[in-house]
Amino acid sequence: MITLLLIIPLIGSLILLPMSNTPEGKQQMKNIAITTSLINLYISLFLWYEFDSSITHYQFTEINDSFRTFSQFTAYSLGLGEKYLNLKFGVDAISLYFVLLTTFVTAIALLSSYNLNSKHVKLFFVSFLILETLQICAFVSLDLLLFYIFFESVLPILFIVIVIFGHGKDRFRSAYLFFLYTLAGSLPMLLSILTINSYIGSTDFQLISLSEISLESQKYLWLGFFIAFAVKTPLYPFIIWLPKAHSDSPLAGSILLAGTILKLATYGYLRVLINFLPDATNYFSPLIQTIAIISLIYASFSTIIQQDTKRLIAYSSVAHMAVVVLGLFSNNLPGIEGAILLAIGHGFVSPALFICVGGIIYERTGTRNINYIRGLVSYMPVFSILFFIFTLCNTGIPLSLNFLGEQLSLIGIFEQNPIIASIAATSILLSACYSIFLFNRLSYGNLSPYLPPLKDINRREFNLLISLLLPTVLFGIFPNIILSSLHMSVSSLLYNI
Incomplete structure (x- = not known):
């Protein structure tokens, strides 16, 4: 079921790609994109209906090895040796509500832009459907490195959305501020993830939760993750990018930023800092x-x-x-x-x-x-x-x-x-x-x-x-x-x- 949530927006994007930019084609693109987002919303509601709240472990767990070649290359390029990343997904009650919020807000964002009149209509709707998949992937990933990849993958797409569809001449500066602030802030998180992998030999959520990490090590790891999440929240003094990104982005971009992008940090606090590094969190x-x-x-x-x-x-x-x-x-x-x-x-x-x-x-x-x-x-x-x-x-x-x-x-x-x-x-x-x-x-x-x-x-x-x-x-x-x-x-x- 989780695979459906991830694939349906991508299928909708593939349907939009060959369509023409005639007025009739643009109207069809809008209808297809909105219909795709609504289908995903219904699937997430069914996921909620089937969810068993009496148990604590992850549900609807899926392991997808079909992208083994890609994950081997990614792991090797990040210095993880010959290991490959299993695309392991699942939800608990915490991640479930962020998935529901993502599917709901994405549909609202697309509906709010129904009257969009631009020669890049196709790019606009394809971008938001891909963003939906990437955000859901971040919330359902059961691997810390995968979480980082999807956590950062929203940046280039939002950068393009702000530059092409934003308002005012200052949108280029706003887009660069957003991109550079969040990218630079996330680099310490990547170092912390690689350090955890060197300690434990894995970035799997369940293995990390079962492992013991000393308080001194937790402190350094905690600071690396906290900087990334503080920039995305944002907390002082990393606030400057958010008002500029909102003021110069299109309406749908502002809706998505406020509704779901900021919640990636909220989810990160819960899933990583409080869960994996409790002693440092208390400190x-x-x-x-x-x-x-x-x-x-x-x-x-x-x-x-x-x-x-x-x-x-x-x-x-x-x-x-x-x-x-x-x-x-x-x-x-x-x-x-x-x-x-x-x-x-x-x-x-x-x-x-x-x-x-x-x-x-x-x-x-x-x-x-x-x-x-x-x-x-x-x-x-x-x-x-x-x-x-x-x-x-x-x-x-x-x-x-x-x-x-x-x-x-x-x-x-x-x-x-x-x-x-x-x-x-x-x-x-x-x-x-x-x-x-x-x-x-x-x-x-x-x-x-x-x-x-x-x-x-x-x-x-x-x-x-x-x-x-x-x-x-x-x-x-x-x-x-x-x-x-x-x-x-x-x-x-x-x-x-």
């Missing part, structure tokens, strides 16, 4: 908490002063991901489960806000400068209601998944360090400040003289926003839909520690 907990608090405060105050709508939402993502990091390293069940819930909730709400400000408003006004936009409630009442609801969800109001995730994360870190938790709780006030401030400036006030009369949202845009709102509220009211299957895997993670 470096004060450092992580300090960096997360600095990131939260810095990003929150930076968000308040932004004048570009997409850049503002990007900085708010940094603040929310800092709370996720605090929950992950709380070393208790409420904190880790809350961090996963907040990561999933952020994967719904942040793409919705990007659709609002970088899609609906930008397409109608031609600007993202907040000073030129106001009085939208007079033009677009239905949109204003949905925008207001998502703004409240971004602040973490009750009945939203973000509220539960944020509260559980803060409760978890409070059990470990009440002072850090008290400082982190200011995120509730700060997120309310910048979110409501943004909504108030855009929606109310005198009608802007720079804007023509604007049309309210159409059916496609309404369906997009409702599709993101329903799971946010549903899981916020019934969180046990997720938590009941998470308990066993997270408890096993803490027990192994």
Whole structure:
């Protein structure tokens, strides 16, 4: 079943390649790409339905030796000798929800770009289908070296997407910043993986989890992995690439960056640092908490002063991901489960806000400068209601998944360090400040003289926003839909520690 999840987007890409760039051909490309992503979403939902939450080991495990020649070459080039890499895949409850989020957000990203008018339509949709496969591979890989390969493989494709389909002349600098920051940050992770292979003789997840690594060795390995994940999260001082990448990337790129790409680091913290290097994780907990608090405060105050709508939402993502990091390293069940819930909730709400400000408003006004936009409630009442609801969800109001995730994360870190938790709780006030401030400036006030009369949202845009709102509220009211299957895997993670 996992093989189907990986192959179907590739099959859709192969179908798109020979198609012509005529107007009829472009329309067919869009329909085929969206249909492919929806099929993958249905398969992932069936995977969720068949998943047994009462056991802790990996399920739907598959070992694929069909790419032995390629893996032999890859292993040899990375200095692993004559070994070859088995393409070993499987899911547990932790990886399952990130797979579900990836298939869902990819479908939303493609639907948001349905009106794309470009001579490179084929390249656009092929890129996003390949990105879907690569992200799922990262979440289901059961080999550390394979995880690294797929973790990094999204970089060149996103680089191309930002350069070709991005906005503004500054998109080249943004693309290079994104590529170089994340590539350079991941090099220490590669060194750590090679070191683990020299210690243990394997990069297989299960073998690593059964092996004993001394505390001194864990410290060096932990720092190598942490740098890579901190850049991808991002945490201070590696923040600069994210607002630029968001502001200059196309709408679908921003949706994917906020919804799933940032979650690769969240998954890496859980799967590698907490699972394989528990002693070093405990040793470096004060450092992580300090960096997360600095990131939260810095990003929150930076968000308040932004004048570009997409850049503002990007900085708010940094603040929310800092709370996720605090929950992950709380070393208790409420904190880790809350961090996963907040990561999933952020994967719904942040793409919705990007659709609002970088899609609906930008397409109608031609600007993202907040000073030129106001009085939208007079033009677009239905949109204003949905925008207001998502703004409240971004602040973490009750009945939203973000509220539960944020509260559980803060409760978890409070059990470990009440002072850090008290400082982190200011995120509730700060997120309310910048979110409501943004909504108030855009929606109310005198009608802007720079804007023509604007049309309210159409059916496609309404369906997009409702599709993101329903799971946010549903899981916020019934969180046990997720938590009941998470308990066993997270408890096993803490027990192994």
